[in-house]
Amino acid sequence: MPDAQETVLEINLNALKDNFEYLKSRIPKETRFLAVVKAFAYGHDAIKTAQFLEQLGVDYFAVAYTSEGLALRKAGIKTPILVLHPQVVNFSNLIEGCLEPSLYNANVLRQFIAVAEQKSLHNYPIHVKFNTGLNRLGFWENDVDLVLNELSKTKAVQVKSIFSHLAASEDLDEKSFSEQQIASFKKTANAMIEGLGFKPILHMCNTSGLLNFPQAHFDMVRSGIGLFGFGNSKKENKNLKPIASLKSVISQIHQIENGESVGYNRAYSAKGFTQTATIPIGHADGIGRQYGNGKGFVTIGGKKAPIIGNVCMDMIMVDITDVACKEGDEVIIFDRDNTAENFAGTANTISYELLTAISPRVKRIYIGDSF
Numbered sequence: 001m002p003d004a005q006e007t008v009l010e011i012n013l014n015a016l017k018d019n020f021e022y023l024k025s026r027i028p029k030e031t032r033f034l035a036v037v038k039a040f041a042y043g044h045d046a047i048k049t050a051q052f053l054e055q056l057g058v059d060y061f062a063v064a065y066t067s068e069g070l071a072l073r074k075a076g077i078k079t080p081i082l083v084l085h086p087q088v089v090n091f092s093n094l095i096e097g098c099l100e101p102s103l104y105n106a107n108v109l110r111q112f113i114a115v116a117e118q119k120s121l122h123n124y125p126i127h128v129k130f131n132t133g134l135n136r137l138g139f140w141e142n143d144v145d146l147v148l149n150e151l152s153k154t155k156a157v158q159v160k161s162i163f164s165h166l167a168a169s170e171d172l173d174e175k176s177f178s179e180q181q182i183a184s185f186k187k188t189a190n191a192m193i194e195g196l197g198f199k200p201i202l203h204m205c206n207t208s209g210l211l212n213f214p215q216a217h218f219d220m221v222r223s224g225i226g227l228f229g230f231g232n233s234k235k236e237n238k239n240l241k242p243i244a245s246l247k248s249v250i251s252q253i254h255q256i257e258n259g260e261s262v263g264y265n266r267a268y269s270a271k272g273f274t275q276t277a278t279i280p281i282g283h284a285d286g287i288g289r290q291y292g293n294g295k296g297f298v299t300i301g302g303k304k305a306p307i308i309g310n311v312c313m314d315m316i317m318v319d320i321t322d323v324a325c326k327e328g329d330e331v332i333i334f335d336r337d338n339t340a341e342n343f344a345g346t347a348n349t350i351s352y353e354l355l356t357a358i359s360p361r362v363k364r365i366y367i368g369d370s371f
């Protein structure tokens, strides 16, 4: 791989395959695997990632919004796609794209059934979401009769799965809360199964749930961040491989004297002779202002160079006083060694936010496989 000549997100598909296989090794053979590819597959390009995972044999995909699912269909993805948070206004498009909605309250359930009946559908797959403690989306435990009643009145839809979502699956201090959620889900799922007279797919675990709560694997797991290399714990991070490296290049080097400032609002002031490098990546690329003023750092020639002053829209400036380097040299923002999780941690955020914020104008490069 030649040095980066511009800002690129380099994505290693071999590592994606290894992560998929590792996560699969942690669930029983018969348990289905749903890959969560919402938000541009956490910044890694949903189409490319989904095409690769489809070849590896994932059972299901999930996205957040209808438009994300339609983009996958347009790219030829044939695997079933669950839309986690569809909006009523998109129900008709969702059906046209053979996407499967998560329905989470009486209003969206009734409105979806109305659209399905209007289109004369029969047994269109739907997924019923129950809230067990996250208090974000979902029917409550005592809504089971309401759901069953609505379903008993129509042949247009059929329950393909019943699911819930853990609130703190990565936090073992909250283990008893997660166990309570699992118990609540079991109770609700059993009541649904009894009322329906058949057993849909049951699922509850995200990546950390998959790793920490084997008793909650049910019939399927839903993994996003794990596929991209993060297990939300030191122990599991060792078993997974971050698949993306964010790289850039030094555009210009400046020598400045004591008291001279760098960047907008003169936020950085040199405490003596200082060398700075300007790098073509800024908040419009996903490196937010919270990384500025000494919080975040990049790596040049194996040495740390802190971001100084305010992050600009298209550039950052870093302190290279103690770094031997020249214009045109490669700059690593994050990679397998200094991971996205570490970089995100410097500004008190998480890998999920950093990865999903990397904007479309950052070129994605794929290594490790070809289509």
Ligand SMILES: *Cc1c(COP(=O)(O)O)cnc(C)c1O
Binding pocket: 036, 038, 084, 165, 205, 206, 207, 208, 222, 223, 224, 225, 226
């Ligand atoms: C995003 C999401 C997931 C994936 O979570 P990870 O922690 O990335 O594995 C699973 N289920 C639901 C409902 C989600 O919204």
